[in-house]
Amino acid sequence: MFNRLCATCMTLFALIWLVPFVWAIATSLRSDGAITEHPTSLFAGGWSLHAYRYAWDNYPIGSWYLNSLVISALSVVFTVVLCSMAAFALVFLRFRGRAAILALVTAGLMLPSEALVLPQFIEYRSLHLLGTYWALVLPYAVAPVSVFVFHAFFRGIPMPLIEAARIDGASWWRVYATVAMPMCRPAAATVAILTFITSWNAFLWPLLVLNQTKAQTIPVGLSSLVSPSNIQYAEVMASSVLGFLPLVAVFLVFQRQIVQGIATTGIR
Incomplete structure (x- = not known):
């Protein structure tokens, strides 16, 4: 019982850390227009590496x-x-x-x-x-x-x-x-x-x-x-x-x- 409780707590803490991490990666793969139009959707507008190329080339x-x-x-x-x-x-x-x-x-x-x-x-x-x-x-x-x-x-x-x-x-x-x-x-x-x-x-x-x-x-x-x-x-x-x-x-x-x-x- 104690081991299951510890595993559950660790899983919850891992999800708390993982959700913003996944959100940041998904947002970085979308376009600014898609983010503005559908801010809560992770898949609207498709994914691309344009933001990474733009950031690396311009900064x-x-x-x-x-x-x-x-x-x-x-x-x-x-x-x-x-x-x-x-x-x-x-x-x-x-x-x-x-x-x-x-x-x-x-x-x-x-x-x-x-x-x-x-x-x-x-x-x-x-x-x-x-x-x-x-x-x-x-x-x-x-x-x-x-x-x-x-x-x-x-x-x-x-x-x-x-x-x-x-x-x-x-x-x-x-x-x-x-x-x-x-x-x-x-x-x-x-x-x-x-x-x-x-x-x-x-x-x-x-x-x-x-x-x-x-x-x-x-x-x-x-x-x-x-x-x-x-x-x-x-x-x-x-x-x-x-x-x-x-x-x-x-x-x-x-x-x-x-x-x-x-x-x-x-x-x-």
């Missing part, structure tokens, strides 16, 4: 894709490396102020990202990084949630294993690279995937720091396609489908790593 979607891919990939690399090193130091190294730093990291989990927009903008403007990829990559490199995920996983590594490596003459760099990191692949995969998705979907911060059309990311570029005077529904939906398809692909390919990482690190 720099390829450049937006490349920008989002480069920014997301760099964010993943810097986040995994720097946050894992910070968590490793907080768990295994003994130094003054460690508890205070951990408390600040924990407090950062409760701070909304919108509250950091103004100070970050002033900071990156003073560093002359506005309009560059680094203004979008560096904020993710010090994400408190990523440090917390690695910290939770490193705490599960047996301390005698680390001490044995140290007795054998391994430096802390070698312990980190050859002992700790290979054992925390689920956590690294979880942080990498969530960072990629968050960076790809980011809207407010890229909108503020990127001022050139071809330098924009997918979410910011898609927002510029919506005109209050003349909304081209099919083209907007086609561009939106092109924007979220990579995220669907990432989730489908790495869903096992996501579940394993969440189960191992205890994220809620």
Whole structure:
């Protein structure tokens, strides 16, 4: 009985997510005239790929894709490396102020990202990084949630294993690279995937720091396609489908790593 109830709830949640997804795809395959005449019908007017060809030929979607891919990939690399090193130091190294730093990291989990927009903008403007990829990559490199995920996983590594490596003459760099990191692949995969998705979907911060059309990311570029005077529904939906398809692909390919990482690190 309980299993059937869980399966029913999961099916309902899947349908709630699937209905707008199917609606967006169906709308992107119709013409604007058919959408205006029969807005609630998914099949009226027939289907075609005209909206996708129009969106790709008339907007720099390829450049937006490349920008989002480069920014997301760099964010993943810097986040995994720097946050894992910070968590490793907080768990295994003994130094003054460690508890205070951990408390600040924990407090950062409760701070909304919108509250950091103004100070970050002033900071990156003073560093002359506005309009560059680094203004979008560096904020993710010090994400408190990523440090917390690695910290939770490193705490599960047996301390005698680390001490044995140290007795054998391994430096802390070698312990980190050859002992700790290979054992925390689920956590690294979880942080990498969530960072990629968050960076790809980011809207407010890229909108503020990127001022050139071809330098924009997918979410910011898609927002510029919506005109209050003349909304081209099919083209907007086609561009939106092109924007979220990579995220669907990432989730489908790495869903096992996501579940394993969440189960191992205890994220809620």
